[in-house]
Amino acid sequence: MPGPVLVPSPDKLGDANLVARVRLGDRYCEETLYRRHASYVVDLITRLAGKEDEAEDIAHDAFLIAFDKIATLRDTAAFRAWLAQIAVSLLRRRWRRQSLLRRLGIGGVDDGPVLASQAAEDTGPEVRAELAGIERVLTRLPPADRLAWMLRRVEGFQMDQVAQSCACSLTTAKRRVAAADRVIFRHTRPEEYPP
Amino acid sequence: MSKLVFPLSKLLRPPGAVPDRMWMDFEARRRETGVLARMEPRGPTYRWWTAAALAGAAVAALVVRWAGQGHPGEVGPLRLVDGSEPIGLEVAAGAPGERSWTLTDGSRLSLLPRARLEILENTNRSVVVIVRDGRVSFEVKPGGPRHWTIECGVVTVDVVGTAFEVERRVQSVRVDVQRGAVLVRGEGIADRVRRLAAGESLEVGSDLPGAVVEPQGTIGSAAAAPGAPAGVSSVAPREATRRPLPDPARRAAHQEAYRALGARETPSTTVANLLAVADMARLSGHPGEAVGPLARVVAEHPQDSRAALAAFTLGQIRLDALAQPARAAEAFAAAIALGVPEALLEDAFVRLVEARAKAGDRGGAHSAAEEYARRVPGGGGAEILRRWLNLK
Numbered sequence: 001m002p003g004p005v006l007v008p009s010p011d012k013l014g015d016a017n018l019v020a021r022v023r024l025g026d027r028y029c030e031e032t033l034y035r036r037h038a039s040y041v042v043d044l045i046t047r048l049a050g051k052e053d054e055a056e057d058i059a060h061d062a063f064l065i066a067f068d069k070i071a072t073l074r075d076t077a078a079f080r081a082w083l084a085q086i087a088v089s090l091l092r093r094r095w096r097r098q099s100l101l102r103r104l105g106i107g108g109v110d111d112g113p114v115l116a117s118q119a120a121e122d123t124g125p126e127v128r129a130e131l132a133g134i135e136r137v138l139t140r141l142p143p144a145d146r147l148a149w150m151l152r153r154v155e156g157f158q159m160d161q162v163a164q165s166c167a168c169s170l171t172t173a174k175r176r177v178a179a180a181d182r183v184i185f186r187h188t189r190p191e192e193y194p195p
Numbered sequence: 196m197s198k199l200v201f202p203l204s205k206l207l208r209p210p211g212a213v214p215d216r217m218w219m220d221f222e223a224r225r226r227e228t229g230v231l232a233r234m235e236p237r238g239p240t241y242r243w244w245t246a247a248a249l250a251g252a253a254v255a256a257l258v259v260r261w262a263g264q265g266h267p268g269e270v271g272p273l274r275l276v277d278g279s280e281p282i283g284l285e286v287a288a289g290a291p292g293e294r295s296w297t298l299t300d301g302s303r304l305s306l307l308p309r310a311r312l313e314i315l316e317n318t319n320r321s322v323v324v325i326v327r328d329g330r331v332s333f334e335v336k337p338g339g340p341r342h343w344t345i346e347c348g349v350v351t352v353d354v355v356g357t358a359f360e361v362e363r364r365v366q367s368v369r370v371d372v373q374r375g376a377v378l379v380r381g382e383g384i385a386d387r388v389r390r391l392a393a394g395e396s397l398e399v400g401s402d403l404p405g406a407v408v409e410p411q412g413t414i415g416s417a418a419a420a421p422g423a424p425a426g427v428s429s430v431a432p433r434e435a436t437r438r439p440l441p442d443p444a445r446r447a448a449h450q451e452a453y454r455a456l457g458a459r460e461t462p463s464t465t466v467a468n469l470l471a472v473a474d475m476a477r478l479s480g481h482p483g484e485a486v487g488p489l490a491r492v493v494a495e496h497p498q499d500s501r502a503a504l505a506a507f508t509l510g511q512i513r514l515d516a517l518a519q520p521a522r523a524a525e526a527f528a529a530a531i532a533l534g535v536p537e538a539l540l541e542d543a544f545v546r547l548v549e550a551r552a553k554a555g556d557r558g559g560a561h562s563a564a565e566e567y568a569r570r571v572p573g574g575g576g577a578e579i580l581r582r583w584l585n586l587k
Contacts, residue, residue: 027484035218038217038221039213043207056220060221060224064228120207120208124198130198130199134203152202154203189197
């Protein structure tokens with residue numbers, strides 16, 4: 001006769017504990033980590049690249065790498081941030097490939113970033129309009145500046161995380177964010193950033 | 196005046212729940228990646244972008260552009276080796292035997308007499324094929340850039356690189372996997388999606404639940420058995436062909452047995468083995484992996500006397516270990532409907548009320564409590580039920 005199952009639910013564990021268990025081969029904790037962070041990564045890539053159909057593909061590649069290299073993660077509580085960096089690196093790799101194909105005349109058109117369509121349900125129309133305006137401005141920025149700005153100003157990455165994700169120095173990352181700030185804030189805060 | 200707050204993620208919707216389909220896609224991809232790594236030295240497509248590969252790709256792409264003809268299999272639609280682009284393949288009923296076509300990426304389609312397929316989509320990223328009739332064997336080249344989707348009546352098969360067969364019959368569809376893994380989707384399948392690994396088969400009728408069956412020697416031999424009626428019963432596995440569970444299971448060394456078996460592999464379809472796999476998973480601290488085998492017992496063997504107990508255990512796992520009260524309520528209700536033993540009936544009702552209350556289904560919780568009072572008059576669970584029904 002089956003008895004009650006008394007097991008601590010992994011859903012209640014923090015990422016650090018889950019990572020520790022995954023390192024010991026706990027496949028259920030792997031699934032818990034996946035379910036906890038997969039949607040975030042898909043949404044992140046969709047926001048950065050506007051390609052919802054590819055976002056899941058990139059997210060899965062990122063998880064494959066993360067689970068393969070999980071022993072190397074130093075700050076086990078920062079699994080999400082680490083995973084996001086892997087996903088952004090994969091996205092940059094795809095962008096380099098697509099850029100090469102476009103130069104050879106066989107690549108597709110680059111989709112722009114996505115913000116307005118991901119606004120929270122209770123977001124008012126004025127804020128949605130501002131987000132849509134920022135989307136349009138972002139498409140005119142150089143891709144490197146656009147990526148750095150989105151990671152900093154949209155995703156809230158710390159500057160050292162921005163630099164790591166963009167594979168550049170901290171100084172370069174700051175310069176790119178500042179350059180994008182000038183263009184975007186001139187659009188959203190014209191009183192502070194006159195032409 | 197701007198109303199934006201930074202970071203802008205504060206204004207965006209939070210990430211949603213991950214659908215089971217996504218997790219199963221990831222699992223299938225992880226297994227295929229492992230299979231590919233063992234089968235061929237060529238790695239996943241993204242690894243193509245090393246510095247040396249970039250240079251080679253640039254040269255190849257230039258040849259494509261200047262020569263003005265399609266690079267075989269790499270860019271644009273797949274073609275047959277004679278250069279033509281296939282839109283449909285068919286072998287007449289009276290043909291002497293199987294016919295095969297090889298595509299420019301090395302993939303291969305083989306049709307038995309009377310088989311017919313059409314290609315609905317054919318791009319450099321995806322191929323969608325519909326099997327209209329008969330049996331078609333697919334050998335999809337692993338490591339390629341295309342995702343293959345096979346539509347076949349009531350099921351859809353998703354595959355990246357593997358060898359499998361699909362047979363469309365009048366009242367059922369059968370999928371047999373020889374190499375790699377595929378995802379089979381369809382309304383007649385439990386949870387509407389099922390992963391099939393090498394050596395596994397699935398037959399889905401238009402009004403029958405899907406059943407995973409053992410390979411019966413050569414592929415298709417069960418379907419060809421003379422006089423066998425169409426449907427699940429014609430391919431019911433025999434005990435003698437079962438792959439025995441590893442010895443440690445018999446010594447209740449659950450952890451070792453779990454590792455030896457490998458996660459997410461259920462070698463057979465008998466109730467005894469499914470329950471043993473579920474016990475291994477549960478008692479080794481992997482309750483989530485017991486869900487699949489237990490659900491299969493309930494879905495595929497409802498007449499078995501152990502199905503009600505499987506449903507009860509499934510409910511316990513979903514409620515206590517996985518915090519899925521709505522799914523747990525379904526399982527407890529199934530346990531009661533399937534005839535859980537009298538000794539467990541009270542527990543089943545109490546947990547059903549608890550699960551429905553936690554899921555926000557107060558009406559359902561009340562109905563369950565009323566039925567409990569009817570079937571277990573003077574039962575000792577009344578106080579517990581009152582507590583759950585007062586839950587806000």
